[in-house]
Amino acid sequence: MxxxxxxxxYGGKDVRIEQVPQPDPGPDEVLVRIKAxxxxxxxxxxxxxxxxxxxxxxxxxxxxxxxxxHVGENVGILRQRDAVVVYPILSxxxxxxxxxxxxxxxxxMRFMGLHTPGGFAEHVAVPARNCYRLEPxxxxxxxxxxxxxxxxxxxxxxxxxxxxxxxLIIGCGVIGSMIAQVGRLRTSGKIIVADIIDSRLDSxxxxxxxxxxxxxxxxxxxxxxxxxxxxxxxxxxxxVGIQTTVQQAVTSxxxxxxxxxxxxxxxxxxxxxxxxxxxELKLHGSYIYNDHxxxxxxxxxxxxKVEPLPYLTHxxxxxxxxxxxxxxxxxxxxxxxxxxxx
Numbered sequence: 001m002x003x004x005x006x007x008x009x010y011g012g013k014d015v016r017i018e019q020v021p022q023p024d025p026g027p028d029e030v031l032v033r034i035k036a037x038x039x040x041x042x043x044x045x046x047x048x049x050x051x052x053x054x055x056x057x058x059x060x061x062x063x064x065x066x067x068x069x070h071v072g073e074n075v076g077i078l079r080q081r082d083a084v085v086v087y088p089i090l091s092x093x094x095x096x097x098x099x100x101x102x103x104x105x106x107x108x109m110r111f112m113g114l115h116t117p118g119g120f121a122e123h124v125a126v127p128a129r130n131c132y133r134l135e136p137x138x139x140x141x142x143x144x145x146x147x148x149x150x151x152x153x154x155x156x157x158x159x160x161x162x163x164x165x166x167x168l169i170i171g172c173g174v175i176g177s178m179i180a181q182v183g184r185l186r187t188s189g190k191i192i193v194a195d196i197i198d199s200r201l202d203s204x205x206x207x208x209x210x211x212x213x214x215x216x217x218x219x220x221x222x223x224x225x226x227x228x229x230x231x232x233x234x235x236x237x238x239x240v241g242i243q244t245t246v247q248q249a250v251t252s253x254x255x256x257x258x259x260x261x262x263x264x265x266x267x268x269x270x271x272x273x274x275x276x277x278x279x280e281l282k283l284h285g286s287y288i289y290n291d292h293x294x295x296x297x298x299x300x301x302x303x304x305k306v307e308p309l310p311y312l313t314h315x316x317x318x319x320x321x322x323x324x325x326x327x328x329x330x331x332x333x334x335x336x337x338x339x340x341x342x
């Protein structure tokens with residue numbers, strides 16, 4: 001059996017570079033030689049012990065791009081040496097959600113790097129239908145950002161954002177910043193971003209935000225009230241996932257407005273349901289993305305309508321995966337995204 005190098009997560013901060021069996025692709029699959037794979041915030045949360053959605057041992061990694069090195073016998077479109085980006089949702093294609101284009105909430109959905117081996121390895125076997133060819137002008141490192149940008153696209157596509165609507169984004173890591181970029185394509189209204197890290201706020205302002213609030217120094221609800229003359233914003237987007245920030249979003253949204261929850265840290269929390277009901281607020285979740293969102297994300301990158309380069313702050317070889325996790329955990333001010341290159 002052919003071996004390959006992989007970064008295997010054994011739980012907590014235990015990440016080991018090991019030789020593991022190279023996957024053997026089936027007749028409808030291709031074998032992708034990973035060229036670039038990003039460490040997602042959710043991967044970091046598993047490493048830090050904040051999230052327990054993953055079960056070790058596991059090869060994580062779902063933000064991946066690479067080159068096809070083997071094509072299954074039933075695959076008729078893709079060829080060896082094609083540069084591709086991987087769509088990591090493994091959906092059944094048959095349930096009512098898949099049939100309506102909502103494969104992100106497929107009844108039988110699995111996610112690469114969460115339920116099956118992901119891209120923190122030299123190779124990964126992928127269904128051919130989950131591979132999208134890359135434009136020759138897009139580097140693999142940039143292409144790996146199509147996945148997090150797709151999360152932002154799905155959020156914006158889920159919202160009734162008008163051309164003059166005001167938007168509050170709470171949480172300005174990679175996803176929050178990307179939401180600001182994609183949201184700017186939909187509205188000329190104020191985009192307000194709140195976070196506790198000044199460098200992230202500065203970056204967001206360069207990428208589409210109009211106003212930033214450091215929530216360690218200023219009260220978000222009070223600031224939003226001043227900026228909107230007491231009315232509240234049309235749309236609030238919560239990208240942290242804790243009770244405090246969800247409640248900030250609820251309180252900062254105008255009557256009849258919309259709150260969308262993206263963050264995934266606390267499973268249960270209390271919010272002011274009296275305000276939700278009496279102000280007729282619309283509160284709903286946004287989970288990853290669907291095929292349309294992913295393709296839109298790729299097109300936005302290819303057409304230069306979003307700016308991916310500011311996120312490529314750290315690029316390491318696969319052997320330095322543990323270093324990448326440590327950098328992200330320790331230096332949240334300067335490390336936006338770590339890309340591994342197997």
